[in-house]
Amino acid sequence: MTPESQPAPRAASFALQRAELAVADAVGELMELWGFRRQLGRIWAVLFLSERPLAAPDLCERLQISTGLLSMSLTELRGWGVVRSVAVPGDRKEHFEAETNIWSLVRRVLAERERLAIAAALTTVEDALRIVRGALADVDPAVKAAARFRIGRLEQLASLCRVGQNLLDLLLETARVDVGPLKLLSEAWARRRA
Amino acid sequence: MTPESQPAPRAASFALQRAELAVADAVGELMELWGFRRQLGRIWAVLFLSERPLAAPDLCERLQISTGLLSMSLTELRGWGVVRSVAVPGDRKEHFEAETNIWSLVRRVLAERERLAIAAALTTVEDALRIVRGALADVDPAVKAAARFRIGRLEQLASLCRVGQNLLDLLLETARVDVGPLKLLSEAWARRRA
DNA sequence: ATATCATTTCAACGTTCATTGAAACAAGGG
């Protein structure tokens, strides 16, 4: 019925479709764990596994979602830069293809989301540190002692934030141009523990 | 009114309380970003910043939550091993204190949650790979070509999962006994980029 | 212009999830 129906054996392609869907769901769940909408991951995955760009009706059918939801999800995906729309000659419909450089995708997400979150937390902790340091000058020795204790704890939190930030930067910078180094490192580590 | 009301100057301690609450909220938001309930982070933070173990009514008051919610949250926090209950002589109430080794806490979360998630995704992708590899033997050259393409993409996904797994292992193993190495690494990196 | 097809927007719906309040439960002390 669809314009792209193949003459190929449908029986065999059935298992393939199911496997594709399963992978899309898996990616969707991973994305969900990372705080994104599940559909974003599912849509991206289907596009990523497709040889040619797909149009909206195709995606709706495969993923069993409404055109409305698809439209909104695609808008967000384009916003993250992980899906592009491309023109396909001879078809009025808009087609979409996935950003295939997965790492540039992961990097963007980590950079924009995690860094901001950690930075915000660090700012709050540093503000608190300033306030508590003011209490160090208190006349009451009990207050002073309490302040000293709190400063220690707050510095632990701040340190944690900074380590997280730096490790994130390290990861992002390393995977900037190419995954190569990261992959090698990860493989070396995997071998060492075996 | 509360049994632990201090004779200390209330005016000065007001700013401290506010700062403490702000930090608790910040930690709560970080936890939320990581897929946990916000209250878990808030409760842990208040305990972490407290010099002595706190009892339930105290926590309820500071965090403005019901005893029911507190009880459930504490159960979960104990389940993650990030909060312990301790007996305080002369008080029938149960008291709670935070696990202060933040890294052992982060490690546990990363280990249990992220690793499982990635492992599940990897399994699904590998299953799909097996199925698609079966299609390589198809008579139809178009099906064969499509299968070859899909295999390439699926292998990219699998590779990503494996790199993620290994990096996670690397991180967890490094921070196993002590944060020291990680902190040094992160500081070295921070210096290098300055 | 008008009709057709494609896409976006949005109000309404349904689901999910945190939170409450009260009731059940447990533990001591009189």
Place this chain on the structure above:
DNA sequence: CCCTTGTTTCAATGAACGTTGAAATGATAT
């Protein structure tokens, strides 16, 4: 053994969120 105090459980509430369906918007050909 009951009464007090502290804690847990759970049904009900409400808020937040994803999803739909339909109407509005846009785009293209006739």
